[in-house]
Amino acid sequence: MNRDHKRQQTRRALIRAALRLTDERGADRVTVDEISEAAGVSPRTFFNYFATKEDALVGDPLEGCADPRELLLAAPPGPALAAVEAALAPAVRQIQDDRELWLLRLRVMMNNPQLLPRLAAGAATAEQEMTAAIAERLRLAAGHPYPPVLAAVTGAVLRVALMRWAADVQDQVLEGTSLAEHVHEALGMLAAGLPDPVTGWPSGVSPDPGGTPDDQRDPTTRNR
Amino acid sequence: MNRDHKRQQTRRALIRAALRLTDERGADRVTVDEISEAAGVSPRTFFNYFATKEDALVGDPLEGCADPRELLLAAPPGPALAAVEAALAPAVRQIQDDRELWLLRLRVMMNNPQLLPRLAAGAATAEQEMTAAIAERLRLAAGHPYPPVLAAVTGAVLRVALMRWAADVQDQVLEGTSLAEHVHEALGMLAAGLPDPVTGWPSGVSPDPGGTPDDQRDPTTRNR
DNA sequence: TAAAAACTTTGCAGTCTCTGCAAAGTTTGC
DNA sequence: GCAAACTTTGCAGAGACTGCAAAGTTTTTA
Numbered sequence: 001m002n003r004d005h006k007r008q009q010t011r012r013a014l015i016r017a018a019l020r021l022t023d024e025r026g027a028d029r030v031t032v033d034e035i036s037e038a039a040g041v042s043p044r045t046f047f048n049y050f051a052t053k054e055d056a057l058v059g060d061p062l063e064g065c066a067d068p069r070e071l072l073l074a075a076p077p078g079p080a081l082a083a084v085e086a087a088l089a090p091a092v093r094q095i096q097d098d099r100e101l102w103l104l105r106l107r108v109m110m111n112n113p114q115l116l117p118r119l120a121a122g123a124a125t126a127e128q129e130m131t132a133a134i135a136e137r138l139r140l141a142a143g144h145p146y147p148p149v150l151a152a153v154t155g156a157v158l159r160v161a162l163m164r165w166a167a168d169v170q171d172q173v174l175e176g177t178s179l180a181e182h183v184h185e186a187l188g189m190l191a192a193g194l195p196d197p198v199t200g201w202p203s204g205v206s207p208d209p210g211g212t213p214d215d216q217r218d219p220t221t222r223n224r
Numbered sequence: 225m226n227r228d229h230k231r232q233q234t235r236r237a238l239i240r241a242a243l244r245l246t247d248e249r250g251a252d253r254v255t256v257d258e259i260s261e262a263a264g265v266s267p268r269t270f271f272n273y274f275a276t277k278e279d280a281l282v283g284d285p286l287e288g289c290a291d292p293r294e295l296l297l298a299a300p301p302g303p304a305l306a307a308v309e310a311a312l313a314p315a316v317r318q319i320q321d322d323r324e325l326w327l328l329r330l331r332v333m334m335n336n337p338q339l340l341p342r343l344a345a346g347a348a349t350a351e352q353e354m355t356a357a358i359a360e361r362l363r364l365a366a367g368h369p370y371p372p373v374l375a376a377v378t379g380a381v382l383r384v385a386l387m388r389w390a391a392d393v394q395d396q397v398l399e400g401t402s403l404a405e406h407v408h409e410a411l412g413m414l415a416a417g418l419p420d421p422v423t424g425w426p427s428g429v430s431p432d433p434g435g436t437p438d439d440q441r442d443p444t445t446r447n448r
Numbered sequence: 449t450a451a452a453a454a455c456t457t458t459g460c461a462g463t464c465t466c467t468g469c470a471a472a473g474t475t476t477g478c
Numbered sequence: 479g480c481a482a483a484c485t486t487t488g489c490a491g492a493g494a495c496t497g498c499a500a501a502g503t504t505t506t507t508a
Contacts, residue, residue: 117345203305
């Protein structure tokens with residue numbers, strides 16, 4: 001049997017076993033030994049596939065997707081936020097294609113909050129790459145705040161969209177909003193400057209056009 | 225000697241020992257036994273103070289600050305994003321007051337990326353509280369996307385601001401920007417809708433009536 | 449102030465995660 | 479069919495973390 005294929009199969013078996021057992025009993029009532037046994041491999045083999053027990057649970061939303069750098073640079077010319085949305089699209093599509101698995105995974109995460117940080121963990125690497133790619137696309141100098149802010153913020157938005165998508169399904173909303181729609185909706189809020197949804201007021205932090213750093217009179221700054 | 229005071233002292237000794245040793249050798253070359261010894265307590269005592277080794281390293285930016293709920297509800301009436309900035313102010317002030325410790329901590333984090341996720345971890349709880357507080361302040365229905373998006377996004381911004389502030393100092397920028405200024409600058413970008421800093425183009429995701437307060441038809445809210 | 453109550457520290461024994469290494473087993477290319 | 483390349487496995491061991499009960503310290507009470 002094909003080597004790569006077999007590896008993928010073992011990998012998936014481990015992930016599924018880990019998720020199923022954790023879903024049934026909670027994260028700290030499942031051992032690596034049990035997961036491996038359920039997947040039909042030795043415990044030692046588990047660690048050939050995953051560096052930590054939690055890695056098998058959390059997974060990587062971007063796994064198998066092209067390098068974000070390429071996607072971002074390949075995105076049609078236009079505003080950066082739109083390009084980021086385009087770059088995220090393959091990941092979103094992939095998650096929707098593996099719907100069952102991701103819903104299980106997200107349910108497990110919501111029931112085991114210790115895992116939430118790890119989701120951000122995978123994001124940490126992706127975020128760094130994203131930051132670099134944005135800076136490159138816009139040809140901004142290394143110290144410019146825009147790329148890291150945009151990368152962090154879109155990462156946060158993706159995470160929230162995932163959770164809301166999963167919560168919709170959990171709550172039996174039969175024809176719920178698609179993940180892509182959740183992402184788009186949240187990015188739309190960002191693009192609009194997070195206006196207050198009740199009053200429609202603009203968000204009201206002085207927009208300080210990134211260029212003019214006349215922050216000297218900011219009242220929160222005078223000390224130190 | 226006063227009991228509380230002694231506890232705080234032990235706690236700080238453990239944190240300092242953990243940070244110093246990790247700074248010298250890297251996170252995986254330091255054991256709990258060594259940290260405890262350096263702090264003058266038994267290894268068992270370490271775990272009376274921190275649930276994990278990493279907890280001693282990461283700390284909590286909001287530790288000792290008032291409940292974000294109260295801060296947010298106490299903030300002057302006005303746009304939500306401005307209220308969030310006001311709510312963040314005490315945490316920012318506290319970090320600047322403990323400048324030395326936080327700079328060491330952030331340097332350690334930048335040199336030991338395994339720790340970055342944990343920073344988001346503490347944020348996870350704070351983020352939930354923030355979400356609830358925002359929803360309460362704006363009297364939004366439970367399923368509305370605005371509170372979780374705003375909470376996640378401001379958390380991300382705070383994290384980036386912290387890192388940039390620390391990086392400034394690391395890079396010997398003597399009269400660097402204050403943390404509060406970094407936060408304000410990043411929030412300003414959000415408020416402006418993340419316009420492309422090169423072209424000044426608006427961010428260009430169709431803003432999707434998140435602003436118009438006809439929330440009754442919000443698709444995510446219809447149920448429950 | 450002495451005794452009781454409340455709390456903290458510690459040692460110990462044990463479970464679990466995770467690693468390096470080398471032997472055994474499998475797949476692939478020639 | 480054979481050698482190279484890769485994967486699985488067992489084993490031994492370091493280190494994180496927990497529950498428990500004994501010992502030590504601080505605070506309260508009478």
